[in-house]
Amino acid sequence: MGSLSDIYSRLPESMDDLPAPPNAEAVVEADFRARHWLSPVRGPLKPGSDAHKRALAEMFRDTFNPYKPSVIDWPKLDPETLHRVTSLPIWDIAVQTEGKARLRMAAYANLVTDPDVKDAISRNAWEENRHKEVLSKMVAAYNIPMAPEPPYVEPKDVEWAYLVTGFSECVDSFFAFGMFELAKRSGYFPEALTDTFEPIMQEECRHILLFANWLAWYRAVMPWWRRPFFEAKVWAVWGFLAYERMSLARTVDDSGQVHTQDNNFTVTGTKEVTNIQITLPEFMDLCLEEDDRRFAGYDPRLLRPTTTPAIARVIRDVGRAWEFASGIFKANAKKAA
Ligand SMILES: [Fe+2]
Numbered sequence: 311m312g313s314l315s316d317i318y319s320r321l322p323e324s325m326d327d328l329p330a331p332p333n334a335e336a337v338v339e340a341d342f343r344a345r346h347w348l349s350p351v352r353g354p355l356k357p358g359s360d361a362h363k364r365a366l367a368e369m370f371r372d373t374f375n376p377y378k379p380s381v382i383d384w385p386k387l388d389p390e391t392l393h394r395v396t397s398l399p400i401w402d403i404a405v406q407t408e409g410k411a412r413l414r415m416a417a418y419a420n421l422v423t424d425p426d427v428k429d430a431i432s433r434n435a436w437e438e439n440r441h442k443e444v445l446s447k448m449v450a451a452y453n454i455p456m457a458p459e460p461p462y463v464e465p466k467d468v469e470w471a472y473l474v475t476g477f478s479e480c481v482d483s484f485f486a487f488g489m490f491e492l493a494k495r496s497g498y499f500p501e502a503l504t505d506t507f508e509p510i511m512q513e514e515c516r517h518i519l520l521f522a523n524w525l526a527w528y529r530a531v532m533p534w535w536r537r538p539f540f541e542a543k544v545w546a547v548w549g550f551l552a553y554e555r556m557s558l559a560r561t562v563d564d565s566g567q568v569h570t571q572d573n574n575f576t577v578t579g580t581k582e583v584t585n586i587q588i589t590l591p592e593f594m595d596l597c598l599e600e601d602d603r604r605f606a607g608y609d610p611r612l613l614r615p616t617t618t619p620a621i622a623r624v625i626r627d628v629g630r631a632w633e634f635a636s637g638i639f640k641a642n643a644k645k646a647a
């Protein structure tokens with residue numbers, strides 16, 4: 311596994327060599343650059359073309375945010391907020407997801423021969439490792455009880471593992487955008503804490519932007535005879551994700567305590583991050599708005615992930631139709647009574 315951990319723990323430019331932002335304005339500027347990017351190339355960026363492939367790699371490099379997990383100043387929380395944070399059923403799964411993502415992305419980057427794509431996916435693996443570090447620092451700062459991490463096993467089918475991670479991020483990030491905004495609006499968590507996670511949220515937006523464009527590029531340059539098998543694999547990945555999300559993850563820690571983690575927390579956990587009453591269709595609308603907002607600063611010629619927003623629109627419309635139908639039913643029942 312040596313070479314894979316080299317990929318996710320080393321940037322082409324060493325993190326420690328990066329100059330620390332000299333002042334608060336520099337931090338704001340780095341944050342702005344991470345959210346806005348336009349390719350200087352004119353004309354269309356057609357998936358499969360060299361211009362598109364270079365653009366996806368440049369976007370990923372240029373929007374890099376050089377924050378360091380080790381210097382994050384975790385805000386002091388009052389006992390009630392601390393309890394709210396430590397009891398969220400997500401921390402084990404969050405740490406393990408980042409651990410799996412860094413390994414799977416590094417494994418895939420290791421196989422890629424195209425230098426631009428290899429560079430982008432290696433950086434993505436590195437950023438997943440940084441997310442894991444941020445979470446470990448937070449877990450330590452707030453003394454969050456954690457289940458032991460299972461061993462991270464190098465995937466046998468590297469392409470499958472990369473697709474599972476990529477599509478999972480597309481689903482989780484989309485709903486996390488809405489959930490995060492709800493948490494911010496409710497004031498359930500101090501601003502200093504949500505501000506700390508803000509660059510990570512935006513980073514996930516860049517990750518799924520990269521994934522959507524990698525996927526389009528990969529499909530376009532793939533030999534035609536591989537395509538049917540690949541599309542069957544993509545369907546199988548979606549099937550696997552649906553199956554995975556129907557279950558809760560249970561692990562037992564050293565002291566015999568059972569940790570139950572919710573794979574669907576980004577959809578089902580709204581009550582735990584906010585006191586704002588929100589219906590499912592309203593939540594879907596919020597996720598769609600936040601998704602648009604987070605992607606708005608990047609070159610419109612780069613593709614956006616579309617499947618999860620489409621699923622959200624269906625959930626919203628079915629939810630609205632249900633609300634309408636049950637409203638009529640209730641009104642009729644009242645009249646009849
Ligand atoms: Fe991540």
Ligand SMILES: [Fe+2]
Pocket residue numbers: 411438479513514517
């Ligand atoms: Fe990610």
